[in-house]
Amino acid sequence: MELTDRDYKLLEALEDGIPFTPEPYVVLGRHAGMGEAEVLATLERLCTGGVINRLGLVVHHRELGYTANGMVVWDIPDAEVARVAERLTDEPVVTLCYRRPRRLPDWPYNLFCMVHGREEADVRASLADMVERLGLNAYPHDILFSSRRFKQCGARYAQRRKVESIA
Amino acid sequence: MSVAATLSDLEKGLIDQYQRGLPLVSRPYAAMAETLGATEDAVIQALVNLQKNGVLSRLGAVVTPHRAGWSTLAAVSAPKDRVAEVAAVINDFPTVNHNYERDHHYNIWFVVAGSDKASVFETLRAIEGRTGLKVLDLPMEEAFHIDLGFKVTWS
Numbered sequence: 001m002e003l004t005d006r007d008y009k010l011l012e013a014l015e016d017g018i019p020f021t022p023e024p025y026v027v028l029g030r031h032a033g034m035g036e037a038e039v040l041a042t043l044e045r046l047c048t049g050g051v052i053n054r055l056g057l058v059v060h061h062r063e064l065g066y067t068a069n070g071m072v073v074w075d076i077p078d079a080e081v082a083r084v085a086e087r088l089t090d091e092p093v094v095t096l097c098y099r100r101p102r103r104l105p106d107w108p109y110n111l112f113c114m115v116h117g118r119e120e121a122d123v124r125a126s127l128a129d130m131v132e133r134l135g136l137n138a139y140p141h142d143i144l145f146s147s148r149r150f151k152q153c154g155a156r157y158a159q160r161r162k163v164e165s166i167a
Numbered sequence: 168m169s170v171a172a173t174l175s176d177l178e179k180g181l182i183d184q185y186q187r188g189l190p191l192v193s194r195p196y197a198a199m200a201e202t203l204g205a206t207e208d209a210v211i212q213a214l215v216n217l218q219k220n221g222v223l224s225r226l227g228a229v230v231t232p233h234r235a236g237w238s239t240l241a242a243v244s245a246p247k248d249r250v251a252e253v254a255a256v257i258n259d260f261p262t263v264n265h266n267y268e269r270d271h272h273y274n275i276w277f278v279v280a281g282s283d284k285a286s287v288f289e290t291l292r293a294i295e296g297r298t299g300l301k302v303l304d305l306p307m308e309e310a311f312h313i314d315l316g317f318k319v320t321w322s
Binding site: 058088098106113 | 182
């Protein structure tokens with residue numbers, strides 16, 4: 001679906017979050033220059049149209065005790081990537097699963113998923129268990145843990161368009 | 168002790184049930200309160216608490232990649248003694264929103280987002296120019312997982 005200027009206005013008003021007052025969509029509308037009914041209808045449309053992936057609490061994993069965050073990368077033959085991805089996404093510990101381009105010879109991996117856990121050892125154990133159960137041993141893969149966070153904030157899609165994405 | 172151990176049942180309930188599907192009605196907190204067996208005031212107070220203790224980033228929207236602009240996952244391989252310097256250069260760009268050190272030959276991983284492809288490429292080229300390092304550009308080509316929020320196992 002095509003986004004209108006008013007859609008962007010509302011996404012922009014959403015960037016700082018929905019306020020904690022009894023009628024938050026009225027307040028949100030005031031920031032976006034529209035009434036409550038238009039806010040609700042626009043949100044409904046953006047959610048159904050898949051522009052908004054989810055609307056709700058955005059939590060920090062780390063503060064909930066999930067401090068290990070492993071990016072697992074796989075080299076899967078192109079013809080099999082969708083099938084393998086479907087199986088990975090069925091796993092409760094997998095939070096994101098994307099296909100990305102290989103950049104040969106520098107980078108051979110074309111499938112990425114995130115696995116969160118309380119400790120690195122938990123994440124490694126979850127991965128080993130998945131590889132075993134799903135029969136993925138033949139596919140080259142690697143796991144990259146984050147050792148330091150240099151920056152984490154909402155994305156700015158333009159000076160006036162700051163919304164968080166899940167790239 | 169992690170913050171998780173200090174959360175109330177209502178706070179946990181909000182995390183379990185409302186990472187998606189925020190009610191689109193005039194009084195969403197009243198609707199959530201009804202589902203969770205609490206009052207509207209208690210739900211609002213729980214959200215305020217969750218934000219205060221750092222668990223809640225915000226109540227809001229997570230936008231699907233490439234639906235409202237362009238973004239990419241990028242990486243560079245920085246020599247060990249240049250990691251801090253290179254990370255600082257990358258952080259400098261307002262179009263960079265996530266930046267992590269990872270234990271790999273490619274040791275700095277970051278997300279660049281902009282209004283369109285051209286603005287994202289421009290940032291990548293500028294980072295190459297300022298660091299002298301080749302940037303790996305790995306835009307998402309297909310999403311297999313819809314982010315439904317994060318299932319927390321309360322210990």
